[in-house]
Amino acid sequence: MFAFIFNQILFYFGVVLLLFLPGYFLLRVIFKQKSPFSSEEKFLLSLALSVGIVDFFMLILGKIGLPLSRGFLFGTVFLFIVLLIYLPSLFDKIKFLRQIKKRLAIKKAGITFEKLPRLSQKQKLLIILTLFLTVFIKTIYLEKTVFPTSTDMGHHMYWAKLITTSEQLPVYVESDIIQTSGGYAISQPEPIADFIIGEHLIFAALGSLTKADFVSAFPSLVLLLFNIATALAIFVLARQIFQKHPQGSNIAILALFLAGPLFALASPQAKFVSGGVIGNTLGNFFIPIILLLLLKALEQRKSVFLSLALFLSLTLVYTHHLSTFVFLFSLISTFLIFFLFNLKKIPAYLKNWLRLIASPWIWLVIVFGIWMVFEIYIPSYLNSSAVGTAVGTPSKSTRTGLSFQQLASATGQIRLILALLGMILIVWQKRLRNYGETLLFAWAFVIFIMSLFPGWLFVDIPSSRIGNYLIFPLIILAAFALVEFFNFFKTQNSSRFTFLKPFYVILIFFILSALIAQNGMSDNATSLSDGGNSQAALQTFQASAYLSKFTNSKDVVLKDHNYLTADSWIKLYFMNGYNFPFSRSYFKRYEDAVNEREQCTLQMISTPNSPEAQKCFEGTGVNFLMINPLYDSAQFKKNREFWQIYSSDEIGIFYKTD
Amino acid sequence: MLNKINKKIIRQNILVFILSFFILISFFYLALLEKKQQDLDWQKNWWSLYFNSPKGNGLDFTIENHSESENFHWEVYLEKSKSYEGNSTIPKGDKKSILVNSLGLNDKKVVIKVTSNDKNKEIYKIISTK
Known part of the structure; x- marks a missing residue:
């Protein structure tokens, strides 16, 4: 202890x-x-x-x-x-x-930064309660999945x-099994762009x-920190966007509620934490922070904020390509929409923006960025082939866009409806003349297009992955719509709606709130049922530790990905290459007609006695096989070339003699 | 004076302090739980069987027990006939190595079968002449 x-x-x-x-x-x-x-x-x-x-x-x-x-x-x-x-x-x-x-x-002299309105004691209490619920629900979920x-x-x-x-x-390379003239071999290490x-x-x-x-739990805990921080980032960004709105702080608190306790588990939240989706989790944290700084820079005309935004954008470039891609699209659409709705004032705005850029702070970061990319380290995805895989006409059915129904189920139906209402309200109330609301509108709008109609923007990325980025702008929009709805009937406009008495307004507000809460909590409940399996994983780890003690540079290990628990962690016990041990992948991948892959890893486990598998063994030198004995041991027992050297409930190891 | 400054700092940063506290408690709890889950015996019920030397002709084997059952019965088969057998008591969290002589067993399949509480496992080697 x-x-x-x-x-x-x-x-x-x-x-x-x-x-x-x-x-x-x-x-x-x-x-x-x-x-x-x-x-x-x-x-x-x-x-x-x-x-x-x-x-x-x-x-x-x-x-x-x-x-x-x-x-x-x-x-x-x-x-x-x-x-x-x-x-x-x-x-x-x-x-x-x-x-x-x-x-x-x-x-x-004379420097003043605009400060946000102060939070009342009641608001602070509400925030604390929301933060508590956020951390509590995520913790409960991770109880089962932190292993x-x-x-x-x-x-x-x-x-x-x-x-x-x-x-x-690290040098991001891997060796693979390749077909040679009449046989198979292990390739020289090749770069990985993933x-x-x-x-x-x-x-x-x-x-x-x-x-x-x-x-251990430490990688998940680090991701959890960023995931919780993301909910807080949504709160501060919402506060900044609606700082001049009379209910700005309340919109932000509601956004925190929607980003925190509600929908706390489904992608891209705690499930991404336990699932080790590092890039997305970090990207979802960085995007609102960068937007916050950008907004501060534009609203307060302070280059120092812009330079910090640039520095964090550079960090994002080195952290996650898809997030960078989505962020760039959001940024471009923000300026385009802002141009569109402020045509008359564009010269004045341009002048301000030029002033903003003409600062040593900005150039310091730009020069640093150029130096980092060209002299120090170029991110692995910044090569023509990787760019080519993300930009172009959608090439697979999973990249041609989600249906509205799919998007609604991924983002939460009530949340989506409220967010759409929020977007309509932003246009209707002519809020697209403000930086904040334009940024929010454009952020959501461009991801809508990227998810539903990727072909329009020549985006060739799995649409469901893009759809995950929609959640956070939707949250702020939904919070805005909900508060605005309540606010609307409190103001003078309500006189036109005398048929709606305050009681009914409050009732509708609570029904909407209850619906969204129910939607979010049932989403949490569905996710909570997913449990981990530490006993099976431990057996994998024990078997890996055992085998790693006896293998040397001549040994080659093959393991199964279909039926072994935590099999991707086996490589951490050998530290002998990213593809060591080789892996029998999901069966469907061997049937992919578009991306034909080697069949050796399948044959050496599924049909080890076939002539093709024998060729694979000979060419690759595979001599240890880690499989689940429940599914894959009978085929090895028929052949006297194989010894079973390790046996537990979840994992068996076979050794192929010379 | 110092007291006043401290109070001011706490008041200004109350949300951050409280959030940090929540995170700390959550991290500590999850780390503790994960540590228990990493324990081979805590709420576990499994055992394993393996050769002490996987590559050579050596037939010595180990039973590693992480189950509630402590009684293990083991049998050594030469091809299909039982050669000898024995019983071992292995408490949960313990392991026991059992020595098996491999001399003079050329080209024979030697199977080690272990049974405990109706569960059985086996490992085997075909003794090489090389």
Whole structure:
């Protein structure tokens, strides 16, 4: 127990040191005591900026050949924080630095940042209750699923562990089974475009610093932190968007309620946490934060906000391609819609925007970004083939768009209806002249189009994955519609609707609220029934640990993905390549006529005695097979070439003799 | 004075402090639960059987028990005839290695069958002459 508590303390220390302090002190240096952010915004920005800072430090350290070891990581981050603490006084002491400071400084005299309206005690209480419910429901769900079994998380944690053990940046390559003239062989390592380094760096840094085991709850807990922070980010963004609305804070609280306790589990929420969908979870956190900064920059005409937005956009580029893609589309559509509804004032706006860009803060980040991409590390997906797979005429049935019914079921019907009402209200009330409402409208609108009619925008990405990004703008729109509905009948306009007495208005409001709550809670209930299977997973881990003790560089392992639990984590016990052990994939994949794949991994387990399988064994050197004995042991027992060397309820290991 | 500043800081950051507290409790609880789930014995009921040396001709094997049943009956078969057998008591969380002589068994299939509480498992090797 003592060791557990010590490890926990070390883990929290690591989280604070790596994921909060760098960003927090950077904000302090930039804004000094005059912070323009609320405490919630500071909390979120510290988290987001820290991810960027740690990522870029690791990329730079790795590029220049310094080891990404515990000592170096701790030293670098610690020095950075110390430097940030003493930087202001250092700038004051040295003449040259004083001049730089003058160039970069946020002018002291006359600088005012617009602050958001204060929250009342009742509102704060409501927020606390909502946050409690948010954390509580997600925790209850993760009780069953926090154990490391998810396939995606296993894949990601291999790379994170590789960074930790090799103390270097990973090279994203894998070897595959290929057909040669008359036989089969294992290919030379080939690049993989699916993984993006930002998905792994923070886990590697935390693993390195705290020595936390990757086959544990720690990766899910880190994702949970970002998922909870996303709900808070929706709250602060809604507050910023509707800061001038008389019910702005209430809209934000309702948005928090819709993003927190309701629909707390279904994708892209806690299910993405337990499922190890790292890129999306981080992307969903970064997008609202970047939009918040962008909004602040446009509304307050402060370049410093824009530079922070740019820095976080750069972090997003290094973290998740699809999120970056969706974010770019949202941004472009925001400006297009804003242009469309403000044609007369465009010259004046352009002038303001040019002023915003003409700042050393902005150029500092742009130059840094260019340097990072071209000199330090180019994200693996930024090559022509990867871009080609995302942009173009939709190529598969799963990419030709969702039906409205599918979209409604993915986003929650009542929430979708309310959000559509919110969009109509924004247009009807001529709110598209404001940055905030335009941004919200465009954010939702473009994802609607990308999900329902991807061909219109030449998007060639699975539509259901895009649809997941719609949830957060919908939440804010739904909250707006609900509050606006209630507000409408309270104002003078209600006199025109005398047939609706206050009692009925309140009744309708509560019916709508109850419907949406029921919708969200039943969604939670459905998700809660999904349970993990720690006993089966443990057997996989034990068998992997056993086999890894006896294998050497000549041995090749093949495992089954269909019937083994947590099989993607097996590779973490060998650390011998991303595709080690090779895997018999889902059966349907071997029948895919479009993407024909090798059949060896199927044949070597399903029909090991066939001539084709024998050729595969010979060519690939596979000599250990990990399977579920309930489904796949009989075929091996018929052949005297195979020994069964390990047996438990969920996993059996066969050894093929020479 | 210090008290006043502290109060001001707490008032300004109350939401963040409370959220951090909720997260901390949640993390600690989930980590504790996961630690228990990682325990091979906690709420578990399984056992495994394996050769001590998977590659060579060695026939020594281990029974690793994480089930409620403590009594294990094992049999060694040479091809299809039972060669010898024995019983072992292995408490939950324990494992026992059993030695089996592999000399003079060239090209014979040696099967180890273990039974416990109506559940049985087997492992086998075909002793190589190489």
